[in-house]
Amino acid sequence: MTDDRLRVVLAEDSAVLRDGLTELLTVRGLAVAAAVATGEELLAAVAEHRPQVAVVDVRMPPTHTDEGVRAALRIRRSWPEVGVLVFSQHLETGWVTRLLADGAAGLGYLLKERVARTSEFVDALHRVAAGGTALDPEVVTHLMRARRRSAVDELTPREREVLALMAEGRSNRAIAERLSVTERAVEKHVAAVFTKFDLHASPADNRRVLAVLAYLAESAS
Template sequence: MTERHLRVVLAEDSVVLRDGMVELLTARGCRVVATAGTAEGLLTEVDRHRPDVAVVDIRMPPTHTDEGIRAAVRIRATTPGVGVLVFSQHIETAWASRLLAAGATGVGYLLKERVARTSEFMDALHRVADGGTALDPEVVDRLVHGRGGSRVDTLTPREREVLELMAQGHSNRSVAARLVVSERAVEKHVAAVFTKFDLPATEADNRRVKAVLTYLSETGG
């Protein structure tokens, strides 16, 4: 299957890492239309180019704290058609929740070590550009198991596994393949999650997104 040729704006203040990522993306058929070393530069380039996806380091100058995540949240608010994939050296559950507060479509959060795994990084990039969700498995695990006292605690171990994979952006078919079960079995687990989270069917039926947001809000801080 031919990969979609994505237009990307990349924000990373390390020149070495930035150049390496540009080389990787270009080799995989993406077009890096602009790069930025600061959050303000990122916002300018996104507004100018309106890429398919912005790839953003959470820690950016001048303070190297949350400039990147604040810029990502702003992009989601002002240019919702642009996918946002952020990456970080460490798991920051509060920032993941902050990024997803406006909805879990066209957004991703990866650890930098995952970015180094080219196939996983590219899969996440395309998923986000297509309006999906791509959350690092370690981030999802921390969010789900981080704190108790929530509706997440009512889930069985298998239902948690299914929810974690849903949060990473996998379809029922993909979840079934990963867990080596039937797609019908996955549908039953997903239905159980919806029931326990009190998510009735709606006309738009975006319960998958709501299920992800439920446990992020209850366990992500």
């Protein structure tokens, strides 16, 4: 019988959190192919199991500095079909920029303390596995601040709010509900963001993702 569950590999050095995530995801109907404690073990697990998505912490053994995110970069380059969701208490702007340098498809970055509901985490996993993106609004805000000059500076406060919600993968209708405005008003704000980022309609590109990432192009080059 074919197993249609979403296949996940977990990399988390805390045994308690690793076991907890494994149980949580299993209960939610996902298949945890492997749960490991180091970046090297993560790479080996991805090579063996070829999951649809890998969950990675930033700081892992042996030095607890950047082993996890370095492994995430290796996965992005060696197995581009595998989605990567960075799940960490640490926000490393420079590493986020490097992870996004080759595009946002199949990439997420969530901060542990800001995930309020299990459903949000599971939804983000499914979105990343499907080739989408899931960026915590706090991550987007820090990336915006890291740039001295960019098209982001031209956005109005409301357009910035819309952009942050777009980064969460929300539809225009969901954004309208969150901001208590009409869907038509959101469409106008989204169109304004596209214009200010000079993003034109193309069947090959997702302008919603590109709008979030356009300001990274200069620093990543």
